[in-house]
Amino acid sequence: xxxxxxxxxxxxxxxxxxxxxxxxAPAVAQxxxxxxxxxxxxxxxxxxxxxxxxxxxxxxPDTKSYNLEQPAGRDWRQxxxxxxxxxxxxxxxxxxxxxxxxxxxxxxxKLESGFSGRRIVRFNAxxxxxxxxxxxxxxxxxxSGLNITFGRSLLLPLIGESAFAGWSQWAKYAHNYLSFxxxxxxxxxxxxxxxxxxxxxVDVEWLKRGGGIVGHDHPPAYRFNAGQKAIYWSQxxxxxxxxxxxxVLMFPFYLTDIAGMQTAQMVHAIVAVxxxxxxxxxxxxxxxxxxxxxxxMGEGTVDVNWAKEHHSLWLEQEMARTGPNESQxxxxxxxxx
Amino acid sequence: xxxFVLACVAAIVVAGIAGFxxxxxxxxxxxxxxxxxVRL
Numbered sequence: 001x002x003x004x005x006x007x008x009x010x011x012x013x014x015x016x017x018x019x020x021x022x023x024x025a026p027a028v029a030q031x032x033x034x035x036x037x038x039x040x041x042x043x044x045x046x047x048x049x050x051x052x053x054x055x056x057x058x059x060x061p062d063t064k065s066y067n068l069e070q071p072a073g074r075d076w077r078q079x080x081x082x083x084x085x086x087x088x089x090x091x092x093x094x095x096x097x098x099x100x101x102x103x104x105x106x107x108x109x110k111l112e113s114g115f116s117g118r119r120i121v122r123f124n125a126x127x128x129x130x131x132x133x134x135x136x137x138x139x140x141x142x143x144s145g146l147n148i149t150f151g152r153s154l155l156l157p158l159i160g161e162s163a164f165a166g167w168s169q170w171a172k173y174a175h176n177y178l179s180f181x182x183x184x185x186x187x188x189x190x191x192x193x194x195x196x197x198x199x200x201x202v203d204v205e206w207l208k209r210g211g212g213i214v215g216h217d218h219p220p221a222y223r224f225n226a227g228q229k230a231i232y233w234s235q236x237x238x239x240x241x242x243x244x245x246x247x248v249l250m251f252p253f254y255l256t257d258i259a260g261m262q263t264a265q266m267v268h269a270i271v272a273v274x275x276x277x278x279x280x281x282x283x284x285x286x287x288x289x290x291x292x293x294x295x296x297m298g299e300g301t302v303d304v305n306w307a308k309e310h311h312s313l314w315l316e317q318e319m320a321r322t323g324p325n326e327s328q329x330x331x332x333x334x335x336x337x
Numbered sequence: 338x339x340x341f342v343l344a345c346v347a348a349i350v351v352a353g354i355a356g357f358x359x360x361x362x363x364x365x366x367x368x369x370x371x372x373x374x375v376r377l
Contacts, residue, residue, distance in 0.1 A: 062370040125340055132344030173356070180355035181348040251363075298338070 052259065064253065076262040080149075080269075088149055088273035095277040099284045109213060109290040111306055118304040120318060122296040127192060131297055134185030137178045142276045144171035149269065179246055186239035189232075196223040197232045202313065212310065213285070223314040231282050238275045242268060 203226035209219040245268035
């Protein structure tokens with residue numbers, strides 16, 4: 001009898017334990033995981049979502065300092081620290097990779113008919129001057145701008161805090177000050193070359209035939225082909241976008257509030273990294289990508305055969321305007337500078 | 338090459354003028370964002 005009672009107690013005890021565990025398990029699963037769902041935190045979250053800016057009171061002249069928290073700033077910080085870095089890295093490194101692969105597959109676009117020794121003026125001194133003002137400024141603006149996005153991650157570990165601080169300070173000065181000659185250059189280029197950059201039917205044919213870049217065809221083109229027109233309009237539209245947003249950032253809060261500043265910075269940065277990627281392609285085709293191309297902007301003249309292969313309609317116009325004997329005869333084509 | 342050198346010189350000159358103009362228009366943060374009672 002005593003043994004039977006002991007077995008009954010054991011079974012009842014086991015059932016009770018199982019019941020307690022069964023009831024306790026959901027309670028364990030519902031334990032908080034770091035978030036305290038009390039009224040205070042719920043109100044704070046609602047405040048952050050509902051208000052653009054949480055402000056207090058102050059006494060100093062700068063009323064913007066009264067703003068305690070701007071919840072949208074978190075989105076901007078996420079963009080600046082993560083999205084922009086990925087976008088920039090993919091755009092710039094992707095373009096570099098693309099150009100390397102293209103060069104390895106296609107090689108340099110050669111002058112198939114060879115150098116004739118006769119040269120024709122492609123860009124006059126003023127055009128080259130403006131081009132180089134804009135180009136040199138752009139290169140320094142690009143390097144100093146990329147330093148803002150990538151410098152802390154890539155350069156700081158290499159050169160140390162002191163050198164990085166000094167370099168970044170001068171880079172920022174250069175970025176601000178050289179924006180002015182760059183902007184002037186963009187405006188003058190717009191006015192100087194717009195007549196030759198209006199799209200026309202020849203561009204459609206040029207694009208259909210791969211522009212002579214893909215394959216070995218030589219589709220006709222006037223002074224600027226469809227590829228150059230694409231670069232021109234990208235440079236004008238991108239340059240204006242970069243200049244406007246850059247000056248908004250350079251004169252903080254003159255024209256807009258903090259949300260506008262953040263939007264300006266995002267537009268400035270995204271257009272800038274895409275601009276850098278595009279200009280890498282422009283630099284490639286103007287230097288190692290095409291034989292005889294750099295001379296056009298380096299010394300202002302090109303070989304007549306080069307003009308015949310790449311800008312046949314422009315050569316015809318020039319010959320009709322100046323006569324065939326106006327082109328200079330030179331013993332040998334000069335190498336690219 | 339001559340155009341390139343001239344372009345570099347022109348860019349530096351314009352940047353210098355811009356720098357001078359900017360520094361005369363904008364005040365340092367310690368002046369722009371504080372009263373005379375602030376000691377920095």
